[in-house]
Amino acid sequence: MTDRESGLVEPVDVDALVQRLEQARAELEERLEGAGDPAQLEELRVRYLGRRSLVAQALSALGRVPAADRPRLGRTANEVRQAMADALEAHRQRLLAAEKERRLAAEALDLTLPGRPPLLGRRHPLRIVLEEIEDIFLSMGFTIAGGPEVEYSSLNFDLLNIPPDHPARDMQDSFYIDASRLLRTHTSPVQIRYMQAHAPRLPVRIIAPGRVFRRDDDPTHSPVFHQVEGLLVDRGVSMAHLKGTLLAFARRLFGPETRIRLRPSYFPFTEPSAEVDVSCTSCGGAGCRVCGGSGWLEILGCGMVHPQVLRNGGYDPEEVSGFAFGMGVERIAMLRYGIDDLRRFFQNDLRFLEQFE
Numbered sequence: 001m002t003d004r005e006s007g008l009v010e011p012v013d014v015d016a017l018v019q020r021l022e023q024a025r026a027e028l029e030e031r032l033e034g035a036g037d038p039a040q041l042e043e044l045r046v047r048y049l050g051r052r053s054l055v056a057q058a059l060s061a062l063g064r065v066p067a068a069d070r071p072r073l074g075r076t077a078n079e080v081r082q083a084m085a086d087a088l089e090a091h092r093q094r095l096l097a098a099e100k101e102r103r104l105a106a107e108a109l110d111l112t113l114p115g116r117p118p119l120l121g122r123r124h125p126l127r128i129v130l131e132e133i134e135d136i137f138l139s140m141g142f143t144i145a146g147g148p149e150v151e152y153s154s155l156n157f158d159l160l161n162i163p164p165d166h167p168a169r170d171m172q173d174s175f176y177i178d179a180s181r182l183l184r185t186h187t188s189p190v191q192i193r194y195m196q197a198h199a200p201r202l203p204v205r206i207i208a209p210g211r212v213f214r215r216d217d218d219p220t221h222s223p224v225f226h227q228v229e230g231l232l233v234d235r236g237v238s239m240a241h242l243k244g245t246l247l248a249f250a251r252r253l254f255g256p257e258t259r260i261r262l263r264p265s266y267f268p269f270t271e272p273s274a275e276v277d278v279s280c281t282s283c284g285g286a287g288c289r290v291c292g293g294s295g296w297l298e299i300l301g302c303g304m305v306h307p308q309v310l311r312n313g314g315y316d317p318e319e320v321s322g323f324a325f326g327m328g329v330e331r332i333a334m335l336r337y338g339i340d341d342l343r344r345f346f347q348n349d350l351r352f353l354e355q356f357e
């Protein structure tokens with residue numbers, strides 16, 4: 001079939017076609033530079049190697065060119081097709097490699113970044129004060145005793161000589177578990193427990209720190225708070241021993257200039273009883289806002305163990321005597337750190353808790 005016979009196809013200009021093939025090859029390589037994703041790459045493949053591409057046209061025209069030109073055109077078309085396919089494949093590999101690199105970078109650990117220090121916990125202010133109180137009494141020969149937080153009402157009240165009409169016995173003032181048990185309202189039942197377990201051995205010389213519970217909730221009262229109970233029983237124990245012990249304690253805790261005073265008071269389980277004040281930790285006794293101008297701060301209650309309580313513990317009040325005291329740990333921590341609201345101890349606010357070492 002000749003060109004003339006078909007009448008449909010232009011005569012093929014082999015030189016021009018070879019030139020255009022070389023141009024197309026250069027053009028593709030240039031366009032590949034700007035192809036950043038697989039979709040663009042596919043677009044270029046269809047355009048330069050697809051059925052309507054110049055390469056496809058050149059190959060299909062082979063039959064219509066003079067035999068002398070055929071090898072030259074065929075070789076060029078095949079070379080260009082192969083070169084284009086190689087260039088597309090090479091660029092596809094480059095895109096894959098770049099993508100892999102990007103993912104690795106996103107996941108990688110940068111070992112040159114500064115580390116994140118772990119958040120270190122620290123002791124709660126109540127724990128700090130409590131441990132200080134314990135250390136002072138341990139150094140004076142006391143040992144630490146404990147008792148349950150759910151206590152028999154007989155131990156919490158009756159055996160401590162607390163009369164049936166005492167307000168703490170009211171359901172409105174205490175958390176009862178059932179008719180005979182409640183959350184202890186003070187650490188004093190440990191006095192009875194310890195004496196009953198140790199009588200008639202002497203001396204009894206303990207402190208009993210722990211949680212106690214009452215139906216109170218305002219800036220200076222919490223339904224749960226901490227006390228430290230103290231008890232000493234031996235032959236010939238007097239009020240002078242009590243006062244000397246508390247003075248030594250106050251000076252260790254608040255500083256060597258600290259003075260104390262005892263004011264007569266009433267507790268069912270001690271006789272006589274006293275409230276103990278320390279000279280104001282803020283003004284030293286001159287009078288200021290913290291002490292309300294009096295120069296004194298009340299920190300604990302104490303007294304000589306009531307003879308009936310000694311008997312209930314298994315000791316003979318004709319033979320032995322003793323003293324007892326009880327202090328609130330929150331109260332002492334508030335004085336120590338100048339804290340005005342007791343509830344801060346239990347709100348777990350790190351901004352507050354981080355201030356204590």
Ligand SMILES: [Zn+2]
Binds near residue numbers: 289291
């Ligand atoms: Zn003061």
